[in-house]
Amino acid sequence: MPRHKRSKNPATANTSISNPQITLQEAFKTAVEQMLQGELDAHLGYSRSFQGAKQTADRRNGYSLKTVKTRLGEIVIKMPRDRDGSFEPKLLGTYRTDLCGVDDKICSLYSMGRSPAAIAKTISEIYHGNSNPELVSCITARLAPVIHKWRARRLEPAYAVAYADRLVSMNSQAAVRPDSEHAVYVIIGITMKGKRDILGLWTAPTETESNCLDMLNSFKECGVKDILFMCLDGISGLEEGVKTVFPDTVAHHFSAHLMKNSLELVPCRAYKAFCDSVKAVCNAADKETALKNFSRFKELLGSKYPDAVKCWEDNLDRVISAV
Numbered sequence: 001m002p003r004h005k006r007s008k009n010p011a012t013a014n015t016s017i018s019n020p021q022i023t024l025q026e027a028f029k030t031a032v033e034q035m036l037q038g039e040l041d042a043h044l045g046y047s048r049s050f051q052g053a054k055q056t057a058d059r060r061n062g063y064s065l066k067t068v069k070t071r072l073g074e075i076v077i078k079m080p081r082d083r084d085g086s087f088e089p090k091l092l093g094t095y096r097t098d099l100c101g102v103d104d105k106i107c108s109l110y111s112m113g114r115s116p117a118a119i120a121k122t123i124s125e126i127y128h129g130n131s132n133p134e135l136v137s138c139i140t141a142r143l144a145p146v147i148h149k150w151r152a153r154r155l156e157p158a159y160a161v162a163y164a165d166r167l168v169s170m171n172s173q174a175a176v177r178p179d180s181e182h183a184v185y186v187i188i189g190i191t192m193k194g195k196r197d198i199l200g201l202w203t204a205p206t207e208t209e210s211n212c213l214d215m216l217n218s219f220k221e222c223g224v225k226d227i228l229f230m231c232l233d234g235i236s237g238l239e240e241g242v243k244t245v246f247p248d249t250v251a252h253h254f255s256a257h258l259m260k261n262s263l264e265l266v267p268c269r270a271y272k273a274f275c276d277s278v279k280a281v282c283n284a285a286d287k288e289t290a291l292k293n294f295s296r297f298k299e300l301l302g303s304k305y306p307d308a309v310k311c312w313e314d315n316l317d318r319v320i321s322a323v
Contacts, residue, residue, distance in 0.1 A: 038139030212241030265308035
């Protein structure tokens with residue numbers, strides 16, 4: 001029996017919740033295509049729905065396809081064309097195939113709380129401030145209804161798990177400019193049937209409880225009534241927000257960020273011993289065993305690597321709460 005070839009499409013090759021940026025590809029693709037349509041509107045001097053007399057004989061002429069690189073993976077974009085071939089997109093010119101420098105800003109357009117003025121400002125930044133007001137206006141007119149519809153979409157009434165994290169670069173596995181105004185935070189929901197939804201996006205230079213409260217309340221406005229488990233990864237203010245908006249939700253803290261931070265304080269030769277000791281705590285059968293294993297971990301390695309062990313000691317209640 002012949003073997004089926006494994007798909008190489010980035011959108012389907014990896015669907016792990018540890019890669020939440022995969023689910024953002026469709027939203028990113030839609031935004032880019034609408035921006036290109038807005039560029040064409042400005043170039044022609046009229047929108048597709050315009051019914052009056054047109055000032056040019058040039059017309060729309062279908063699409064071509066272009067594969068572009070982003071931090072979300074490779075994405076196929078429909079590039080609008082005109083009949084006389086005079087349209088040259090500013091966002092994706094003839095030889096440009098890489099949007100890694102602006103993909104976080106494009107994703108940020110969907111973020112909660114972005115007003116039309118803020119959207120227009122971001123569009124101007126994406127075009128390096130060299131775009132004229134008419135071009136920005138045309139692109140904003142294209143994007144605003146799409147963004148509003150996405151924010152107001154109906155979500156499932158209940159989710160088994162929701163996963164929150166900063167948008168991650170597929171290539172470097174490093175956070176996308178956490179100090180940037182356009183650092184993007186994403187919450188992914190897993191339904192009872194295993195379907196994955198983007199519950200929300202927001203942008204901020206730092207996470208705050210106020211931002212988290214606004215985000216979680218927006219879920220309720222979109223129809224979410226219950227989340228069984230919320231998996232947290234060190235995002236400040238999120239746990240407090242969950243307790244306020246979804247008081248029955250169980251908050252579970254991932255230990256990945258603790259492991260990363262603590263290993264930076266441990267020499268490479270001690271990685272295995274350190275990780276094995278930590279796993280004995282995280283994978284313990286019950287809290288009593290976890291505490292005993294932590295005492296052994298602290299006794300063995302506390303004097304050698306005090307700062308690394310302190311990372312776990314300061315967060316011990318959160319770590320063993322999931323045991």
